Amino acid sequence: MQNAPDADVIVVGGGISGLACAWGLQRRGANVRLIESAPRAGGCIATVRRQGYLLEAGPNSALDTSPRVARLLDELGIAAERVDANPAARNRYVVRNGVPIALPMSPLAFLTSPLFSAAAKLRLFGEPFISRGSAADESVAAFVRRRLGGEFLDYAINPFVGGVYAGRPEELCVRAAFPRLYELEQQYGSLIRGQVLGARRRARESQKSKHTASMFSFRGGMETVTAAMARQLRHVELNAAVSGIAADGGGFALSVDSAGTRRTLRAPSVVMAVPAYAAAPLIRPLLPAAAAALQGVPYPPVAVVYCGFHRNAVGHPLDGFGMLVPQYEGRRILGSIFSSTLFEQRAQTGHVLLTTFIGGSRQPELVALEDDELAALVRTELAKLLGAGVAPDFCEVRRWRQAIPQYTLGHGARMDALNDAERAIPGLFFCANYRGGISISDCIQSADRVATAGYEFLGRSGAAG
Numbered sequence: 001m002q003n004a005p006d007a008d009v010i011v012v013g014g015g016i017s018g019l020a021c022a023w024g025l026q027r028r029g030a031n032v033r034l035i036e037s038a039p040r041a042g043g044c045i046a047t048v049r050r051q052g053y054l055l056e057a058g059p060n061s062a063l064d065t066s067p068r069v070a071r072l073l074d075e076l077g078i079a080a081e082r083v084d085a086n087p088a089a090r091n092r093y094v095v096r097n098g099v100p101i102a103l104p105m106s107p108l109a110f111l112t113s114p115l116f117s118a119a120a121k122l123r124l125f126g127e128p129f130i131s132r133g134s135a136a137d138e139s140v141a142a143f144v145r146r147r148l149g150g151e152f153l154d155y156a157i158n159p160f161v162g163g164v165y166a167g168r169p170e171e172l173c174v175r176a177a178f179p180r181l182y183e184l185e186q187q188y189g190s191l192i193r194g195q196v197l198g199a200r201r202r203a204r205e206s207q208k209s210k211h212t213a214s215m216f217s218f219r220g221g222m223e224t225v226t227a228a229m230a231r232q233l234r235h236v237e238l239n240a241a242v243s244g245i246a247a248d249g250g251g252f253a254l255s256v257d258s259a260g261t262r263r264t265l266r267a268p269s270v271v272m273a274v275p276a277y278a279a280a281p282l283i284r285p286l287l288p289a290a291a292a293a294l295q296g297v298p299y300p301p302v303a304v305v306y307c308g309f310h311r312n313a314v315g316h317p318l319d320g321f322g323m324l325v326p327q328y329e330g331r332r333i334l335g336s337i338f339s340s341t342l343f344e345q346r347a348q349t350g351h352v353l354l355t356t357f358i359g360g361s362r363q364p365e366l367v368a369l370e371d372d373e374l375a376a377l378v379r380t381e382l383a384k385l386l387g388a389g390v391a392p393d394f395c396e397v398r399r400w401r402q403a404i405p406q407y408t409l410g411h412g413a414r415m416d417a418l419n420d421a422e423r424a425i426p427g428l429f430f431c432a433n434y435r436g437g438i439s440i441s442d443c444i445q446s447a448d449r450v451a452t453a454g455y456e457f458l459g460r461s462g463a464a465g
Contacts (some may be wrong), residue, residue, distance in 0.1 A: 315387020
C-alpha cells in the first residue's frame with residue numbers, strides 16, 4: 001500500500017455480524033476499525049422500554065446452537081445477564097380454522113392432534129419410502145409437498161417459514177434456507193429416519209461436549225450483546241458512511257463521509273458486513289458479478305406491532321412461545337410472539353405483551369398502512385384469534401422497509417459468486433446474515449469463521465500491525 005494503513009482490517013457495518021467479526025479479529029490481535037453509518041451500533045437488534053414494557057425491535061431471542069455463542073458471552077462479561085426462556089413457553093401454536101392449536105411435540109401428540117387430518121397423518125407414514133430428490137435448486141414448498149404432502153406444507157412449514165423468514169416456501173430454496181432439512185434427505189434418504197438416527201447422534205455429541213442448545217435473551221434485552229461488543233471494541237466510528245471502495249496497492253482505500261466531510265481510510269483487508277443491497281453498489285466497480293449477485297437477494301418489508309394488555313383482557317392462556325398463522329387461513333398477520341410469557345420482566349405486573357408481525361413476502365403491501373391502521377388491524381386479529389377483545393393499554397408500531405434476506409431459488413449460485421470474489425481479491429470478505437444463516441447464532445458463528453480467515457490472511461500477507 002502506498003500510504004500507511006489506518007487499520008489491519010476495516011469492518012463496514014455495525015450489526016451483529018460486523019460487531020462479532022470485529023470482536024473476533026480484535027481478540028486475535030488485529031487492529032480493527034469498524035465503520036457504521038447509523039448513530040448507534042447493533043443494526044436491527046435494539047431494545048427499548050415503554051410504559052413498563054420491554055420491546056425488541058429485532059430478534060426477541062437467540063439459540064446457543066454452538067459453544068461459540070456461550071464463549072462470546074463469557075468473553076464480553078455478560079454471561080450473568082443471560083436469561084433462559086420460560087419453560088411455560090414450550091408450546092407453539094398454529095392457527096387452523098381460526099383457532100390456535102398447539103403444534104404436537106411428540107409422536108403421540110401428533111397422532112391425537114386436531115391440527116392435521118387423518119389423511120395427512122397417514123401420508124406421513126409413507127415418507128421413509130420416498131426416494132431422494134434430484135433437483136439442484138428445489139423450493140421448500142416442492143420439497144415438503146414431495147416428502148410430506150400438501151397439508152403438512154400448509155399447516156406446518158408455511159407458517160414456520162412465515163415466522164422465521166417472513167417469507168413464502170414457494171420462493172425459498174430448501175438447500176440454502178433449511179440446509180439441515182436438505183442434508184437429512186441426502187444423508188438418510190428420509191426426514192423421519194434422519195430425525196430418529198440424527199437424534200441419537202446429537203445425544204452422543206451433546207453428552208461429549210456437555211452442550212445443549214437452549215433459547216435465551218438477557219435481563220435488559222437482546223441489545224445487551226451488541227452494546228457490550230460496541231463498548232469493548234477499541235475503534236468504532238458511528239455516523240460514518242462508506243461511499244466507495246477501491247483497490248489500493250495490494251489493499252483497499254475506502255471513502256468515508258462523516259460530519260459533512262469525506263476522507264480516505266486504508267487497510268490491507270476489508271469485511272463487508274452490511275446488508276446485500278448496501279454492499280452491492282460499493283463493490284460494483286471492483287466486482288460487478290458479485291454486486292449483481294448481492295442485488296439479487298430480496299428483503300421484503302415487515303411491520304411489528306407491540307400491544308400491551310391487562311392479563312384478564314386476553315382470553316387465551318398464552319402458555320407458549322407464540323402463534324403462527326398459515327397463509328391458507330387468509331388472515332392479515334404472520335403471527336404473534338407471547339413476549340411476556342417467553343421471558344420475565346417484558347411487561348409490568350398483571351399485564352402481558354404481544355409482539356405481532358405483518359407483511360413479509362406474503363403481504364408486503366400491508367406495511368404501507370398508517371400506524372393507526374396497522375394497530376387496528378392487529379387489534380382485530382388478536383381479538384378473533386386470542387380473545388383480546390378489549391383495547392390494549394399500550395400500542396406501538398415499528399417498520400422495517402427491508403427486513404430479512406430471503407434465501408430464494410438461485411441463492412446458492414449467488415453465494416458462489418461471493419466465494420469467487422473473495423478468491424479474486426484476497427483480503428476482501430463478506431459477512432452478513434444473507435450468508436450462512438439469518439439467526440443470531442448463525443451470524444456469530446459466521447463472523448467467527450470470517451475473523452479466523454481474515455486473521456490468517458493478515459499473517460500470510462505480513463500485513464498485521
